[in-house]
Amino acid sequence: MCGRFGFFELKYFIEQLRQLELPFEEEEGFAFHPCYNIAPESNIVTLLAESGRYTLAEAYWGLIPHWAREMPKVRPINARSESLSVKPYFRHMLNRRHCLIPASGFYEWQRSGGAKKQPYYIHHVDGRPMAFAGLWESWQPVDAAAPPVRSCTIITTRANHQMAPVHDRMPVILEAENWRQWLQAGKPGAEKLLEPSGEGTLDIYPVSTRVNNPLYIRRDCIAHLEETNPG
Template structure:
């Protein structure tokens, strides 16, 4: 699963990697949690030959997917992740998988290694080469009974590769830059056409760095949540019981 992630790239890096222009300035975010606003990149208006108009648009959505058919959000679970293997067949995600695939920019994500019924050691999982990556995501604009609308999103997950599997069995789907256009083009590419793009990344893509329990708290939003644990601190973390990361860590389907 993916229950927390970070986006610490600059707006210039964002524009360069994702192919969008004129994005509003934003601060680095080191501990993004469910229900918070996140950046998503969607396919924009199609470019005419010779036009400089961008074909990708960045916008904000709430991290927590709400299907259009939900009557009462208070009675509906928080969907922060969607299993890539089954999303096209699930009533919650079927329409979004067909019509509203998005890219979710990230610098990496956090995962907790489970021991028994508790989550103990936290890891900061980032690309070995650094830089900005894009998770495969789904978006839905939910119309509330009162008439207001809210854009919502979920991160697609896949089976963890061998480098991550010792921590957790799932990991986010990573869409490579060469496949951005294919992923976002929901007119030409049906869900079955993008199945190969949702395979786990190669083993050497990510590195997992043990970090302190600071990341467990939503209120901790500084760069210190990513500071690596030293050998002595790591040993202490493995021998002590740790509480579960706090609210919002739900994932279904």
């Protein structure tokens, strides 16, 4: 799964979009706030695709389907790639509302004996920002005067060999050359991109348990455990 990540490199993500000649617009009022420890139910940066247009905007991390009559108690932060086409929560968005969710890296917890878990930080070995494959939706509350709520979920897949000792799942990390294909949701072949990352592309190292607290968002969240006072 992917339940926590960081994003603090927007300008580099934008540079990649321009290098790939992926034209986009920033939603009016869009503002970026770097964060080293992003938790579910936060508003996160997304590149939304709809009708051939790409928009850099914020979306609530926790999917709310458009057909919900009221705010659902279950708002999935992850969607398993293997069941996207059959799960009612996701199948109406597959091949219709795709998005990229940029990240500098993500966290996963490995059980190290008893109830204790050791957090790890995972990022591209070359330091480039990541882009997770995602789905997004717009939901209108019962109160017609209330603004619609845009939400998203991160697609996960089985772990590659590098990730497997830490966790059996990982987010789908799209290589930059595949960003356009994923965003072009109506074209065939996008689902073939929902595979684990190539071996050797990630750097994985332990970090302080301070990251367990979703309110702790400082830069030292991503510091190698040997560089911090364990806490």
